[in-house]
Amino acid sequence: MEQCRIIIFTGKGGVGKTSVAAAHAVKASDEGKCTMLISTDMAHNLSDLFMTTIGRTVKTVKENLTVLEIDPEYEMQHEFSEMMQALYEMLPTELGNAQELLMIPGVEELFSLLKVKQLYESGKYDLIVVDCAPTGETLSLLKFPELLSWYMEKFFPLGKLAMAVMHPISKPLLNIQLPNGKAMNDIERFYLELNDLNKLLKNREISSVRIVALPEKMVLEETKRNYMYLNLYNFQTDGLFINRVLPKNANAQFFDEWHKIQEQYINDLENAFEGLDIRKISWYDTDLNGIEALRQLYKDSFDDEDLFAVRKSAESERFEKTDEGYKMELYLPFVDKKEVDLSEGENELIIKIGNYRRDIMLPSVLTKFHVAGAKLENSVLTVKFTEE
Numbered sequence: 001m002e003q004c005r006i007i008i009f010t011g012k013g014g015v016g017k018t019s020v021a022a023a024h025a026v027k028a029s030d031e032g033k034c035t036m037l038i039s040t041d042m043a044h045n046l047s048d049l050f051m052t053t054i055g056r057t058v059k060t061v062k063e064n065l066t067v068l069e070i071d072p073e074y075e076m077q078h079e080f081s082e083m084m085q086a087l088y089e090m091l092p093t094e095l096g097n098a099q100e101l102l103m104i105p106g107v108e109e110l111f112s113l114l115k116v117k118q119l120y121e122s123g124k125y126d127l128i129v130v131d132c133a134p135t136g137e138t139l140s141l142l143k144f145p146e147l148l149s150w151y152m153e154k155f156f157p158l159g160k161l162a163m164a165v166m167h168p169i170s171k172p173l174l175n176i177q178l179p180n181g182k183a184m185n186d187i188e189r190f191y192l193e194l195n196d197l198n199k200l201l202k203n204r205e206i207s208s209v210r211i212v213a214l215p216e217k218m219v220l221e222e223t224k225r226n227y228m229y230l231n232l233y234n235f236q237t238d239g240l241f242i243n244r245v246l247p248k249n250a251n252a253q254f255f256d257e258w259h260k261i262q263e264q265y266i267n268d269l270e271n272a273f274e275g276l277d278i279r280k281i282s283w284y285d286t287d288l289n290g291i292e293a294l295r296q297l298y299k300d301s302f303d304d305e306d307l308f309a310v311r312k313s314a315e316s317e318r319f320e321k322t323d324e325g326y327k328m329e330l331y332l333p334f335v336d337k338k339e340v341d342l343s344e345g346e347n348e349l350i351i352k353i354g355n356y357r358r359d360i361m362l363p364s365v366l367t368k369f370h371v372a373g374a375k376l377e378n379s380v381l382t383v384k385f386t387e388e
């Protein structure tokens with residue numbers, strides 16, 4: 001069996017994510033690939049799309065195609081109760097801050113991603129297609145495993161975990177008693193799971209994100225922003241689908257103006273996302289419902305042989321040795337350097353842009369190094385580190 005691929009679809013609400021994701025899934029299954037289509041959008045609509053009842057348990061809708069509308073609470077209780085337990089044990093009530101973790105949007109959805117990982121690990125599928133909620137929610141979803149690992153690393157440094165399991169110790173700094181051995185085991189396992197999940201989503205041979213957009217001003221701006229944040233969190237984007245393009249032969253003068261407007265935004269998107277695999281999808285005269293409509297959609301717009309291969313692999317963030325020390329490079333398109341707020345924490349680099357923040361754990365070789373300078377040039381953020 002070939003390597004299982006995970007393709008995650010994102011984009012602004014209503015742009016056609018579910019349709020494009022489902023058309024990918026139908027195509028893969030038509031090719032004989034064992035395919036799973038999962039919706040993590042709480043406002044599920046796969047049932048409407050396939051015109052059958054789909055729910056929180058896996059359902060086959062055609063040969064080689066199974067679908068699932070994830071219910072994170074159900075998953076939490078039925079599949080991941082041990083992990084939920086670990087999460088609670090990790091958060092003693094004294095630890096006010098960490099208690100707030102449970103309030104952070106994303107904890108529930110985390111279980112959707114753990115489900116994706118579980119399905120991946122089952123080894124049953126050639127392709128897993130993930131249909132996500134609109135942009136903002138998807139970003140919180142995707143950044144969450146890393147964020148939570150980061151919290152855990154802070155509160156329970158991994159190196160100390162193994163020791164703590166044998167000799168429960170108190171951490172005076174936090175003024176809490178570490179949980180007992182059994183709980184620590186659960187926590188350690190949870191931590192490892194999270195790390196694996198994060199690695200899986202960021203593995204550029206396996207996982208990629210595809211963005212769906214419309215040729216409209218509002219969507220253009222959000223799409224660029226979304227792409228920038230996906231890069232900030234080091235996710236690989238390997239495709240852009242411009243949906244609802246008016247067909248050339250749409251008659252009537254009424255459309256002339258719309259053709260011009262669309263053309264302008266198609267140009268803008270193509271220029272902005274140059275280098276990315278870009279597809280245009282026609283605006284159909286009816287909604288896209290049912291397997292036949294989805295088949296038509298992929299046949300018209302993305303019927304290539306290797307649609308599911310990773311289409312483009314931009315460099316991921318990387319650390320490199322230099323003459324003066326080290327440097328980190330991160331691809332960050334469409335952002336003004338005035339917007340980027342960098343700060344240095346203990347063994348971490350904090351990047352804030354708009355309402356988003358990422359804490360990048362620095363490799364241990366950098367323990368004695370400090371940020372000596374940073375620049376943003378040609379969409380690449382370079383941060384230099386030198387020894388104190």
Ligand SMILES: Nc1ncnc2c1ncn2[C@@H]1O[C@H](COP(=O)(O)OP(=O)(O)O)[C@@H](O)[C@H]1O
Pocket residue numbers: 011012013014015016017018019020045243244245281282283284285286287288289
């Ligand atoms: N190219 C298109 N032509 C006509 N209708 C479309 C097209 N793309 C999507 N639709 C319709 O638009 C609606 C929203 O699409 P959907 O895929 O559910 O968007 P999203 O998942 O991004 O909210 C659906 O009714 C769908 O059938």
Ligand SMILES: [Mg+2]
Pocket residue numbers: 017018019041045131132
């Ligand atoms: Mg949708």
